[in-house]
Structure formats: C-alpha cells, structure tokens
Amino acid sequence: MLNRYKNSEYISLNIKNYVGLNEFNEQLINNNSMPLSANNPDRTSWLHVGKNSDFPIQNIPFGVFLTRDDIITIGTRIGDTAIDLGALHQLGYFEGIPLTDDIFLQDTLNDFIADGRKTWRLVRNRIAEIFDAENEALKNNNPHKETILFRLDEIEMQLPILVGDYTDFYASKEHATNVGTMFRDPENALMPNWVHMPVGYHGRSSSIIPSGIPIHRPQGQTLPEGANQPVFGPSKLVDFELEMAFITTDANDLGEPIPIEETEEYIFGLVLFNDWSARDIQKWEYVPLGPFLGKSFASSMSPWIVTLDALEPFRTESPKQNPKPLEYLQTKGKKSLDINLEVGIQPKGSKETTVSKSNFKYMYWNMAQQLAHHTVNGCPVNAGDMMGSGTISGPTPDSYGSMLELSWKGTKPLKMKDGTERKFINDHDTVIMRGYCQNDDIRIGFGSVKTELLPVFDSKKKK
Numbered sequence: 413m414l415n416r417y418k419n420s421e422y423i424s425l426n427i428k429n430y431v432g433l434n435e436f437n438e439q440l441i442n443n444n445s446m447p448l449s450a451n452n453p454d455r456t457s458w459l460h461v462g463k464n465s466d467f468p469i470q471n472i473p474f475g476v477f478l479t480r481d482d483i484i485t486i487g488t489r490i491g492d493t494a495i496d497l498g499a500l501h502q503l504g505y506f507e508g509i510p511l512t513d514d515i516f517l518q519d520t521l522n523d524f525i526a527d528g529r530k531t532w533r534l535v536r537n538r539i540a541e542i543f544d545a546e547n548e549a550l551k552n553n554n555p556h557k558e559t560i561l562f563r564l565d566e567i568e569m570q571l572p573i574l575v576g577d578y579t580d581f582y583a584s585k586e587h588a589t590n591v592g593t594m595f596r597d598p599e600n601a602l603m604p605n606w607v608h609m610p611v612g613y614h615g616r617s618s619s620i621i622p623s624g625i626p627i628h629r630p631q632g633q634t635l636p637e638g639a640n641q642p643v644f645g646p647s648k649l650v651d652f653e654l655e656m657a658f659i660t661t662d663a664n665d666l667g668e669p670i671p672i673e674e675t676e677e678y679i680f681g682l683v684l685f686n687d688w689s690a691r692d693i694q695k696w697e698y699v700p701l702g703p704f705l706g707k708s709f710a711s712s713m714s715p716w717i718v719t720l721d722a723l724e725p726f727r728t729e730s731p732k733q734n735p736k737p738l739e740y741l742q743t744k745g746k747k748s749l750d751i752n753l754e755v756g757i758q759p760k761g762s763k764e765t766t767v768s769k770s771n772f773k774y775m776y777w778n779m780a781q782q783l784a785h786h787t788v789n790g791c792p793v794n795a796g797d798m799m800g801s802g803t804i805s806g807p808t809p810d811s812y813g814s815m816l817e818l819s820w821k822g823t824k825p826l827k828m829k830d831g832t833e834r835k836f837i838n839d840h841d842t843v844i845m846r847g848y849c850q851n852d853d854i855r856i857g858f859g860s861v862k863t864e865l866l867p868v869f870d871s872k873k874k875k
Contacts, residue, residue, distance in 0.1 A: 446533050448721055450540035453853035457543045458551045459561075461491035466848055466857020469543055472536045473716035473858075474521055474681070477567040484570065486516040486524065487562075489716060490543055494562040497539075503556055505542055505549075509534045520574045521717065525661045525680045526795035532680065532719060569624070569715035572683075573659060573796040575617035579786060580655075580687060580707070580800040582611045583777035585731070587805035590817045595695075607735060610777035610785045612802070616708045620798065622715045626864040629839060630709035632693040646868045647690035647706075649822075650837045653803040654755050654813035654845060656772050657685035658779050659717055660797045667790035672743060675783040676720060678793065684714035684753075684845045684861045685800050691816055691836070711800070714845075714861040722856055726750045726849035730778050737781070740788055747778040751858075753804060753847045755813070760840035760864075762830035767818055770804050770811040772847070839867045 450472055457469040467473065467489045477494060478484050485498040498516040500506065511531070515524055524531070542550055550556055582588060585602075592601030605611065621627070629650055633642040663678035664670050670678065687707070694706025727746035736742070751772035758764040777785075782799055803813040812818045815836045819825055822835035837843060842864040848857030 446530070446537075448533065448537070448724060450533075450536040451722065451724060452540070453725075455540060456545045457490050458545045458547075459490045459493045459543055464855065465491050466855065466859050467491055467716075468854055468856070469540055470854050471718060471722050471856045472539050473718045473722070474524070474572065475716045476519060476521060476570040476572045477562075477715075478570060479562060480566040484519045486518060486521060487567075488539060492564050494564060494567045495539070495543075496560050496562065497535075499560045500539075500542070503559070506535065506538055509538060511535075519570065520796065521572050521680075522574050522796040525573070525659065528661055529677055529721075533721060536719065536721060569622055571620070571622045571713075572715060572717055573798070575620050575796055575798050576794050577797045578615045578617040578620060578711075578800070579612050579798070580615050580703075580802060581777065581782050582606075582613075582802040583775050583782065584801075584803055584805050584813070585776040586774060586807055586811075587803040587813060587817065590805060590812065594816070594821050607733075608738070609741070610782045612782070612786070613702050615703070615711075615800075617798070619709060620711045620713060621863075622713060623859075623861040623863065625712070626866050627688065627710040627712070628866045628869040630690050630693065630705065631868060632690065632705040633696055634692040635696045642696060647693050648836070649691035649816075650865060651689045651691050651815045652755065652837065652843045652845075653687040653689055654753060654768060654770060655685040655687050655801045655804060656682050656751065656753075656847070657713060657798050657800045658682050658720075658783075660783070660793045660799065661795045663783075663793040664787055664790075666792050668787075668792075669740075669790060670784060670787040670793070672740060672780055672784035675780040678783065679720045679779060680795075681717040681719040682723065682749075682751075682858070683717055684847050684858045686712040686843060686845055686861055686863060687800055687803075688712070688863075689814070689816075710863075712861050712863040713798075714847075714858050716859055718856065718858055723749050723751075723849060725851060725854070726856070728773050731774065731776050733776065740784060741781045743778065743780050747780045748773045748775060749849070751847050751849050753813075753845065756844040756846075757826075757828065757834060757837070758842040758844060759828055759830055759832060759838065760842075762828065762832075764842075764844060765826075765828045767815075767826055767834075768810065768812060770806045770813055772801070772804060774804060774806045774811075775801055837865050839865055841865050 589601045690706040728750045730748040755768040756764040805813040825833035
C-alpha cells in the first residue's frame with residue numbers, strides 16, 4: 413500500500429463498521445442502479461456549512477489540491493472545509509469499496525473518473541455517510557481529523573484533470589443568432605446546418621487552466637477596418653465566453669457510437685468554463701477552418717467538478733427544437749439543467765460589476781445530444797476529456813454570455829462601478845464567473861472561476 417501517513421502512530425486501517433458497511437452496500441457494488449443516498453436533502457453535516465454555501469453535504473464535488481505539507485491529493489469539499497480523500501482512504505474509511513490503494517494519491521482525477529459511475533456513486537454515498545451529523549466515527553477522532561481536514565486557506569487548488577482532448581460546441585441559439593446578426597444577414601443569422609446538429613470544433617488542451625491563474629493578452633494577425641493587408645500585434649478585442657463544460661469517462665472504442673440514451677452514463681460532472689476569445693484575431697483567421705489563435709491562448713475552469721449525480725434534482729426541460737432532430741439526436745425526459753450563471757468584471761483596485769446573468773437551461777443542444785453527435789462517427793471519448801458548451805446566452809440583453817453581445821460589437825459600452833466603461837476586457841481586469849442551482853430544499857454550486865488579464869507577455873521580464 414502506498415501509505416504516505418505510515419509514520420502517524422494513530423493510523424488504523426481496521427475501521428470496519430463505522431459507516432454501516434453491510435450486505436446492502438456490498439450488493440450495491442454489483443448494481444448499476446444504486447440509490448443516490450448522498451443526495452438526501454434532509455441530511456446535515458457535522459462540518460460547518462454556511463446558509464448560502466455552494467458546497468453542502470449534498471454536493472460532494474471532486475478536485476485536486478496541494479496541502480499545507482506540499483502533498484498533492486484528490487479531495488472533496490463540504491462548506492469551507494477541504495477533505496483529503498487520499499488520507500481518508502488510507503485510514504480505512506472506504507473499506508468495502510473496490511478501490512486501488514493509490515486511487516486518491518494522484519495529481520489528477522483521471523483514473524478515478526475512469527472507474528465509472530458505479531464507483532463514483534459508492535464513493536459519494538460513503539463520504540455523505542462519514543460526514544453525516546449522526547455519524548460520530550470520524551467526528552470524534554481528532555487525530556484522524558487533523559490528517560484529513562483542511563481549511564481552504566491551507567490548500568491550493570490545482571487543475572483537477574489531465575485534459576486529453578477538448579471539444580467546444582456552439583450550442584446556444586440566442587448566442588449563435590446574435591453573432592450571425594452582427595456579422596451576416598440578420599434574416600439568415602443561423603447557418604443552415606445549425607438547427608440540425610450540435611456544431612463544434614476540436615480545440616487544444618494545453619492552455620486550459622484552473623481558476624486563479626492569470627493570462628496574457630494574446631498577439632496575432634488582425635485586419636484593421638478598411639485595410640486590405642493584415643497587421644501583427646496585440647488583440648484589441650479580448651473577450652470572455654460564459655460556458656459550462658462537462659467531463660467524460662472512458663466511453664467507447666474506435667468506430668463505436670454512443671447511443672443517446674446511454675450518453676449520461678459517461679458524463680462525470682461539470683465545471684464553470686471561461687473560454688477566452690480574441691475577437692479581432694478570430695475574425696481574420698476563422699475562414700475557412702474556424703477558430704485557431706483567437707481561441708487557443710487560454711480557457712479557465714473552476715477547480716471543483718460537480719458530479720452529474722449531484723445535479724440530478726435540477727433537471728429541466730430543454731428548449732423546444734424545430735425542426736425535429738434526426739433520430740440519433742432525439743432525447744426523452746429532462747436533459748437540461750437549471751443552473752444560474754453570472755459574470756462579473758473587477759478592474760484592478762475597484763469593486764466588481766455584474767455584467768451578465770444567464771442560465772445553462774437556455775442551451776438549445778443539451779449534453780446528451782452533444783456527446784451522441786460527437787461519437788456518432790466512431791470518435792473515441794476518454795476519461796478526462798472536456799466538452800465546452802459554447803457561449804451561453806439567454807433571451808434578454810442582460811443574459812448574454814460575452815462582451816461581443818453585451819456591448820453589441822463595442823457600440824454599447826458597459827459602465828463599471830468605478831465609472832469606467834468597457835467594450836471588451838482591459839488589461840488587469842479580473843473576470844469572475846459563478847454558478848449554482850437552488851430549489852426549496854438545497855443549493856448546489858460550483859464556486860467561481862476567476863482570471864486576471866495581464867498585458868502582453870514581456871520576454872525581457874522573464875530573463
């Protein structure tokens with residue numbers, strides 16, 4: 413066993429019955445339809461959870477963090493307490509669940525995600541039991557708590573997955589219509605194929621970063637207004653894109669499509685996603701092959717992956733689709749999620765200004781359709797692959813998901829709380845995205861993704 417806590421005299425790996433390990437749990441190991449006991453809205457935790465916390469015991473997201481001892485571990489969070497799952501596992505608290513000894517002692521979630529939904533549910537259910545207010549096994553074990561629990565200021569969040577492949581869709585009808593209206597004939601804003609399939613492109617993964625990592629203003633070729641020759645220089649139209657992204661597990665072999673009714677079995681969870689854009693670079697380069705330098709400089713994701721299981725209570729109907737999709741894209745039941753989203757811009761040294769409030773439920777093409785379409789040609793999907801939703805815009809101007817739309821190509825500047833105006837994102841602005849679901853029983857949230865835009869990279873300063 414990879415036991416990094418072997419020098420701790422209080423460790424015991426023989427905790428057998430502390431959380432109700434019984435025949436029922438053992439049966440669940442071989443049962444794909446196991447109940448989501450972690451979602452019980454009546455459950456409370458012995459850890460403190462604030463009234464409006466995004467992370468009640470019903471959430472149990474997964475992430476990767478660096479501890480105060482400079483150890484990278486896989487963890488979860490309840491309230492404002494981070495939980496070291498590597499320590500929890502080595503101390504015996506996952507007894508009876510078939511996990512490898514090192515499953516949580518890694519610097520990414522990829523292997524855990526590859527274990528599949530059965531394992532995710534068993535682990536989430538067990539964590540909910542361990543931290544249930546009625547369970548005193550860990551609650552009354554101070555030496556174990558000192559090893560397992562961390563304040564948020566004692567950890568540093570990392571990128572939770574090694575992103576093998578990244579696909580970005582273009583799935584909001586409102587966004588696609590707005591952009592088509594600006595740059596093409598308003599009467600034909602949508603391209604003919606858009607209402608028949610989830611349009612997307614294969615992006616890059618090397619510049620996907622976690623919240624808190626600043627980015628630099630990108631440079632590239634642009635074509636100034638009225639010019640017939642391009643120029644090179646910094647982008648003048650750096651923009652955010654309000655998106656969600658879902659993370660997949662190993663799903664299919666080369667040549668094997670995933671039927672739409674099975675797609676959700678392979679979706680681990682979701683994150684907030686800021687898919688940055690340089691609009692002037694993109695405008696010049698995108699014909700004939702689509703986005704390149706205008707998109708590949710950075711995308712920012714929130715560090716906690718909220719499982720699709722945790723979001724189950726917030727399912728809602730998708731927008732009505734007309735024309736009816738082809739058979740392989742037809743869904744049954746509620747396939748969209750009611751996730752409230754907002755974007756704020758915070759100039760350096762000033763207060764944040766909320767510039768957009770939207771909702772994930774506005775997406776015309778849902779995740780099941782996106783994954784079914786992605787694999788209908790036999791494209792394999794692997795653990796840790798990321799699928800961006802595309803910009804999420806709602807039906808009203810205050811729900812648009814990009815500065816391109818909010819300022820309508822710069823013709824309607826937005827006023828900040830400090831009195832300055834924004835057409836696009838300025839150097840040293842921090843863009844902050846938040847998202848949460850809420851009903852009468854619980855609130856499940858994603859926290860935030862925050863990214864500061866720095867000036868163009870200065871190679872002289874690096875020396």
